[in-house]
Amino acid sequence: MVETPLTRNMRADGEAPDLKAYEKAGGYQSMRRALGMAPADITNLVKQSNLRGRGGAGFPTGQKWSFVPMGSDAPHPKYLVCNADEMEPGTFKDRLLLEGDPHQLIEGMIIAAHAIQADVAYIFVRGEYVLAAARLRAAIHEAYDAHYLGKRIAGTDQTLDLHVHVSAGRYMCGEETGLLNALEGKRANPRAKPPYPQVSGLWGKPTIVQNVETLCNLPCIVERGADWFKGLSRTKNGGTKLYGASGKVRRPGLWELPMGATMREILEEHAGGMQDGVTFRGALPGGASTDFVTADHLDVPMDFDELEKVGSRLGTGTMIIMDDRTCPVGMCWNLEHFFAQESCGWCTPCWSGLRFAARTLRAMEEGHGAPGDLEALEHQAWFCAPGNTFCALAPGAVEPLQSALKYFRTDFERHITEHRCPWT
């Protein structure tokens, strides 16, 4: 039970525990404890826990908080924003947390808000997550009634107003600063950093943006302590992780496992292995915007540090598995088409490079590949590399492409030489 703190309250019928049920299971005790702690102590606790952001980038959470200006002359209002705009293809982990245990998120947000002395908080939830938004609203309503939100929470000096904002759509809204612009009612273009949102974020005020899963870890860290949390993990990154698998596996799904579980373990023990008649060729370990790994990497522990060593990223930890009956070019086209569609149109490499890549892949898939296409694709991957673009969308977008070109190059070449997709 305690080995799966994130999913401990999940009910078999899929219904969310209401406030009563949540409290009965020990809910909001961590909030009470945290409200009695000095904000700096909470930040230190989170630092010690080695909790790293679960949105994909893996930035140490406590460290992020420590950049927020504190004290009596700090600007107010300060904001806490929960990024629940889960739009990464192949990723569905936050949805489980939002729908299955909304109070856990709210409690986590109150703890985080106290740590950074935030006055207002938002949950920016993906537009299609209708059920999640409804359950969040119901839970927030309950929390207000119980004085866990609003003025003087649970009789302390902490005040927090929590709003649910349903996204109008677009993948870009999931990017930290694009999300802030969207919340302000502007175009969801990303912002340059520095200044970081911790200093000048929502409406120019200090702001922390955290992923749903990150925030949901906070109650158990406060409850059990940093060492316990670190002990949950098999690697240096603390805690458990929601791992997912999609593709032609027997039991696609989502599991809370110790951080650092291997891909083989997830694939074979939890997802039940590949379906009959197909074999594993590769996987995007952390959602659509991570590099392919192959069968050679199945025993790599899935955490932020280990996957980087093999040229990929943990990302969201929800892997998309490619089998031998799926065309890698077609899969890349599908992905690049998505990312090209979702480019906000701000920086040139992204809006031009991704479109170029998607068009080229489509031509190859439709039998119109031409000599030089692979070099052109490699060029676009280089063009969209980290640092060359304004935000992380395009660098992430070309990760599957650049690794597919590395691991499945023959398949790409065959599309050009045979003037057709060998899989059709």
Next chain:
Amino acid sequence: MPTLVVDNHPFQVRADQNALEACLSLKFDLPYFCWHPALGSVGACRQCAVKQFKDEKDTKGKLVMACMTAVSDGMRISIADADARRFRASVIEGLMENHPHDCPVCDEGGECHLQDMTVMTGHDYRRYRFPKRTFRNQDLGPFLNHEMNRCIQCYRCVRFYREYAGGTDFNVFKLRDITYFGRQQDGVLENEFAGNLVEVCPTGVFTDKTLKRHYTRKWDLTMAPSVCVHCSLGCNTTPGARYGKLRRIVNRYNGAVNGYFLCDRGRYGYEFVNSARRIARPLLRGDGSERAVSRDEALERASHLLAESRNAIGIGSPRASLEANFALRAVVGADHFHMGMNDADAALAGLMLDVLRAGPASSPSLREVEQFDAVFIVGEDVLNTAPRLGLSLRQSSRRQPMQRLKALKIPLWQDHAVREAVQADHGPFFIAATNATGLDDLATSVYRAAPADIARLALAVAHHVDASAAAVDGLSGDADTLARSCATALATAERPLIVSGAGCRDAGVIRAAAAVAGALCATGRPAGLFFALPECNTVGTLLLGGRPLGEALDATARPDLVIVLENDLYRRASAANVDALLASAAHVIVLDSLETATSARAHVVLPAGTFAESDGTMVNNEGRAQRFFQVLPPQTRSEIQESWRWLALLRAATHRNGDAWESLDDVLLAMGRAIPALAPAVQAAPLSTYRLEGARVPREPQRYSGRTSMLANIDVSEPRPPEDVDAPLSFTMEGATRQPPSALIPFFWSPGWNSIQAVNQYQTEIAAALEGGDPGVTLIHANGSAAGEGPRRAEIPAAFAVRPGEWLVVPLHHVFGSDELSHAAPAVAELAPAPYVALNAQEANSLGVRDGDAIDVTLDGTVRQLPLRIAPGLPAGVAGVPVGLAGMPAMTLPAWSRLVKHA
């Protein structure tokens, strides 16, 4: 100063800038799109990528965007690095995926920043083989063409229009590579500065619609430094001409005045030069007949009339150059020279000049205006009377909230981070006006009242700033609260600015504005005082002096000859008075460029050159004397010549004892000797004898096409280029190749920089002064000793009292319409309103009239029927009529009038 190492060469650079600015200031060719010197950095286009190295040992480095990277001491970057070059060429390749290769038919061709940058990066082969995206373009009104297919998504247009200029009817729509920049639907762009998109857009999405009607490539334009004639601010312009026609105006950077931007009246008003109403040939009238004659015959006739006359008078003009006014003064004698403003306007302008001379507050330049952190506008509708000032004030309004950036460690050039931190906050910005103004969105508080109450509010502010200034009794509670908060804001600001002008036509308003500035200075605040004057050379006219126009109009004067210089007297005084003057004189000589009601009454009409056909000097609102030069050589309009030259010839023909004036230099130098206050004006630009590298400065770019067959129907031989005896400029492409002194820059062009962005190459550093200092000489210096005692003892006017059945009619100004000359430009005229009378809705109800109903307005004893326009901003008891519109006669305003529903 930090040391920046560029490709292993160390340079000392200014600290508070980014690497792109530093590199451009060092005159490196580093391409860019989304960055603009006035708009700052946003990092969108990725064009200015350079390699940054950690230290000398670092050979790998990483690509960074120069525009988003602050310079620091010891920083090492490489522009020449192979990766950086490949990346920059890739950006162009990316942009070219969608950009149509339509340069030969694109109006931007030849001065296109995208062309320049494409060549600069070396990109030459595009691998993209798929369809380009296409858009539907919009009709944006008379000023701008819209061709969205050319868009490279640099976002400069929307940043300028919305964020810098405060426009709201233009935006960016959609996303990815189909990002669309335009209006929600077709329609005239509402912002007064929309025309700047022509220059802000790095390619041909927004091009000059008026230029399209008579299109010429930049390289085929004859250009010269010029000064705008459509208001008093004296923005510097570059007009371009070809084949006797003025083709367009673009901005001429002057770091102290207009910077990078013009208003649309200044950009598009030029077409009056090509108007069908131009007086092209001299006319002689008499005995009911009229005939066009040669220059010589006209001159002979005029000389004869002058020689015969015993009591000739001259009437000058605030829209004519100093030289032309001075030449007329010389022809008729100083005692017989009248200023070309009516006495009321002259008194108001004279009052403003006196205030500025007395000090202690002095007039800031437009550039300096942007540095003030608190603003109080007293009675002036600046966007309609001195439009470019409005753009500068929009920047000052952000000054105070921008102070928080330091603590946030956000550099001023990082534009979107700055705007995010500042949000919609504005510094103290108070507006007292008779009607709603286009800057109200910036205002902390808006006070709408009759001129007397505006003056009273300002005097109350002065009192609350400095208790020794007289208190204003009987102010309403609200007004007093406003006065107190305004006074506190101004007194606690680092640099408070008071803006006023002749817009209300009320001396009390001007005195009250001066009193506020005086009170601030008296309490140790370095206040600025900015006045908008009525016309382009009003200040010059005042400095030159002359008898009041009223004396000439006085029926007892009875001159036998009246010489009118570039002035439609019917716009200055009542028709009855002007009629009487012109009827009483035996002969009338009029020099003007456009046919006017006055020129229609002349016995001798001499076709005068406009600013485009003349050289001369004008003095702007802050007292800056600036020289403008011909772009259309006189020969191309055979009978037209400069007013000063007509008058110099007239003088030579009748004053045989004097030295003849052969060139503009002679007039200038004579003027300097005769009127010491104007002597420095000679220095506004080098005299005609100046040579650079032993040669003249060419008015035509080196790429001028040269010989064409345009005149082959007249002569197969190319005509000799005209000689220019008045200016050190040539009418050809030959001449000095080095950068000329700033006052003589005919166009901005530099190898590799064909677009207006070439201005970077002419500045000491980015967005700073032009090399050698910005052009212009200041003629007004505040005399601190007087300490502004006069204005500070301003009389407190009685409170405005509403009269039953009568309304105080105040003048309303229109950026498009109120200016005489620009109204003759078709594009501007299209946006000018028809005459109307304005009331607020409540007043209209009480009168039983609705929007559009005809109202009888009685002004100057004449009843005029005008349609009603509801103006929600007008206070009770106050009505407004537009001034200066074609068809609106001169009116003495403000004035009381009965308003009656037309039967």
